[in-house]
Amino acid sequence: MSREMVVVIDFGGQYNQLVARRVRECNVYCEIYSYRTDIEKIKAMNPKGIILTGGPNSCYEPGAPTCTAELFNLGIPVLGLCYGAQLMMHVLGGKVEKAPVREYGKTEVHVDTASKLFTNVSPTTICWMSHFDYISKVAPDFTICAHTADCPVAAAENPAKNLYAIQFHPEVLHTQEGTKMLENFVKGVCGCAGDWRMDSFVAHSIESIREKVGNGKVLCALSGGVDSSVAAVLLSKAIGNQLTCVFVDHGLLRKNEGDEVEEVFGPNGPYELNFIRVNAQERYYSKLAGVTEPEQKRKIIGEEFIRVFEEEAKKIGAVDFLVQGTIYPDVVESGLGGESAVIKSHHNVGGLPDCVDFKEIIEPLRDLFKDEVRKVGLELGIPEKLVFRQPFPGPGLGIRIVGEVTADKVRIVQDADAIYREEIAKAGLDRSIGQYFAALTNMRSVGVMGDERTYDYAVALRAVNTIDFMTAEAAEIPFEVLQIVMSRIINEVRGVNRVFYDLTSKPPGTIEFE
């Protein structure tokens, strides 16, 4: 597929995925590559523009990540951000040194609106600064086009060669007009048309899947989560019932979730595919009986999934392709794209490829960010309820039940969670809270109901606001809403006589309970 592309060269900064996100928001496709990538490879991609990201180093120190001067002479527009800006100046003959004043945080910046970078940007605007070093002298043929009280070169340009440098971070939302600046670069300077749209992604993907698969057989592990659902529908539209989806109900799903997945993907749903639901609830509960250690529970649940899937795959026999719901952050985080450390393996369904007899993996969502996956889902007509699902961990309710998992505890947490989700939606909070769910503590306490003494479990309600799921704060849910939830859970869910609201942020807590 030939499409216009911007290459983001990663120098190890923490906001590098955000740079790519913002560029894609301008409907321009871009990919992240490490600064170690050979320049010939970059040239071969024929990008319309290059963006150099921030990074933690000082560009004048020996061994610091660098790039060749040739990069600036390819006739391709280049935008350097933070470290990338300093490196551009350093490589082209300017000067970068330790700043007398370290700038960090929201800062007022004065920009030259005659610069192509700042078209339609306010002359004084707020930007996000984070740097120790500064550009003390711009490279020859560059002019300064922005400054702050402490930073004489907040941006510089050489318009004749389409080279631009910005000291601050336009990709961070705290830079109020940052997206406009990036759009000015990719459209105004690089001349990108901005034709990266999800409808054309869907059409192209369907075509290329058909071409690749031919008459082959394809197997997909469907969890009912956003990524695997979107991948499955895309495959179904492309190759219909050459696709078989195996959905393992491990009995640790949310209330009615197994049936909801079956309604959409099963024989009575709108999609052409072979759907196999494996009801493995009892199998999981018996493996988990008596197990209380969180890591052991996770391990059992993961291994059992592989075993169940393996058995189903054997029944189906050899297939040509296995589908994985890998998305772009998985690719980058596994060190395959940019410069970031290996955070997790890129297989969403860990271990599966080893137990299935197949020739090749298909990853139809490999180039997409999560919100783009959701857009593709909507484009494909997948119900909104499914497309906007909250994240749900692979081990499911198994890690939301503290201590031993039993069928009765699963019922309690499913019912409590269903009430909680219903009331949050009724209060109109469902799209604004990052993640929320009920968990079952391992604590029983004395209560009184009617005139009877009770000795029942305590349910914990969790709700967090988070952008990246790496850090999180407890959400401020109105007390009245919490009270309704509490009273409904105690009245409607047998076995519960207390409800707690979890105020813990992450860190020190995690979002899940185990």
Ligand code: XMP
């Ligand atoms: P924690 O509990 O680590 O969770 O703060 C961060 C985010 O990751 C999700 N999570 C998981 N997702 N498999 C998954 O697919 C898992 O084992 C798992 N554990 C946690 C969690 O729901 C939250 O969104």
